[in-house]
Amino acid sequence: MAQTTLLYNIGQLLTMDQHDGPVRGEKMGSIDVKENYAVFMKDGKVEKIAPSDELKHTDADEKIDCKGKLVTPGLVEPHTHLVFGGSREHEMALKQQGVPYLEILKQGGGILSTVRSTRKASEKELYERAMFHLNRMATYGITTMEAKSGYGMDRETELKQLRVAKKAGEDHPLDLVSTFLGAHAITEEYKDNPKALLDEMASMFDQIKEEDLAEFVDIFTETGVFTIEQSRRYLQKAKDHGFDVKMHADEIDPLGGTQLAVEMGATTGDHLAVATDEGIKELANSNTIGVLLPGTIFYLGKGEFARARDMIEAGAAIAISTDFNPGSSVTENIQLIMSLAALKMKMTPEEIWHAVTVNAAHAINRGDEAGQIKEGRKADVVIWDAPNYLYIPYHYGVNHVNTVFKAGQKLYERGDLLV
């Protein structure tokens, strides 16, 4: 295990540390690119960042000639439904026939299909699935990420998912941040009384806090799920119990979830695909980060992509995410999401790099330890098979990662053909 590693002859180095805090508005459009640099990692931290010639002869357990490749911070993935049982490939045909997402849910499919599988799955099965997906996330360059519960909507299963996420976070090299999404859908038991479901989920807040099972509480505010008023009351209770809050907001119907996220001082408002002009204005004038999920819009095959350009030009701080989940965005490929952000939301490469590093880190309260390459900070670093930072969004659908370092240790290296 190398205690010291030197990366030299780096073509372009993105440190993403030019600004403090989440980067918003026009500042998202400019990044500092260091040409022909070196990064020296020691005991898991970034020890030195300097021009390659200055460090080239530094002694190190491992010295890697990056041959002009791009080097960036490890990516941060701020929104996943990592822990789940089963799969929903059988719903693809319904999607192809144009059956709307909310209609599939109303028919007892969608999230509720995954709820049935997750309730049945053992903790061991959920853990092994989560570790498998974490491994794949790492191969795409992700080194820190969020994991939601939300496929139980009963005490036993929600705690099962949260305990799986906690154990996975302890066992896996990736750093995990947990979110309690017990307010994800209205199950059969509560179909006539969604308020009772929210009360049951809120009754778990103390235990979740005591067992340190989640930092955030999230809710799906959507037609046929939870209303604005139900969401306001539930999120206020979560805040009263010391949780930071997030919202699945304005994904399909414009209920005004974006405005509620701002009103509640949510760390993030997520999806925002149909946020109104008023919602965008309030988001831009708040500390709430917009987490945009273009993969979901792409995958559902309908609806509008979030108005990222309007949000950024109004001054908002934006992050992007795969929304990895078994039904509405079944991919760990954050690099494809970067391409969709460019092609469908017209985000610039500079904005995209802020959205998958420093802003995504702040979206899960890890802005002081992830998303940047800084001396003294944990060495989460990616070497890319790419000549520059424009290349990743440009060449879509493939994995450009060459090597991933997590806390200075080589976590993944692209393999070559076996023959």
Ligand SMILES: O=C(O)CC1=NCN=C1
């Ligand atoms: O469909 C799912 O399993 C995840 C999801 N929740 C809200 N939107 C998508």
Ligand SMILES: [Zn+2]
């Ligand atoms: Zn989601």
